[in-house]
Amino acid sequence: MRKARKNQKGFTLVELMVVVVIIGILTAIAVPVYNNVTENAANAAHDANIKIIQGAVxxxxxxxxxxxxxxxxxxxxxxxxxxTVPAGASGDRTEADYLNAGGILETALTKE
Incomplete structure (x- = not known):
């Protein structure tokens, strides 16, 4: 058998695999949360754009x-x-149209 070396430096394969598994779990949790946050931010920016246009009208x-x-x-x-519609806005949010419907200003979101 091989003699054990003294003062070995480095990580064992098991230790490396544990770290890889932990990183995978953290990634599996973080990516969906990040995607949800960016979609919510894009939708909020779109809603703010609509309010700006309504104010201008x-x-x-x-x-x-x-x-x-x-x-x-x-x-x-x-x-x-x-x-413009922010990248990542969800649903049918593509273009804002403003119609005069009986003297009432309403917002219709239409698909391009």
Whole structure:
């Protein structure tokens, strides 16, 4: 048999495998949590964009006593640029359309 070396340095295969398993478990927990957080952030950013557009529409309506009929009515006078849908926003959130439905401003999210 081999003689045991004194002052051996390094890790055994079992120790390395335990570390790999622990890293795998932590990754399995962290990745779904991270994905959920990024999706929620994208949805919150999208909702904030909608509120900005609604505010611009309200300012336009206060100034002209009418609702805008196209994006050019709002850009650049009431809003610097038309916001885009953040990457990672879920569902049918692709484009915001504003309709004058009987004098009521409503938001419809449509698919591109």
């Amino acid at each position: 309200e300012m336009y309506r206060a100034a002209t006593n009418a609702l805008p009929t196209k994006v050019d009515d709002l850009v650049p006078s009431y809003i610097a640029e038309w916001p």
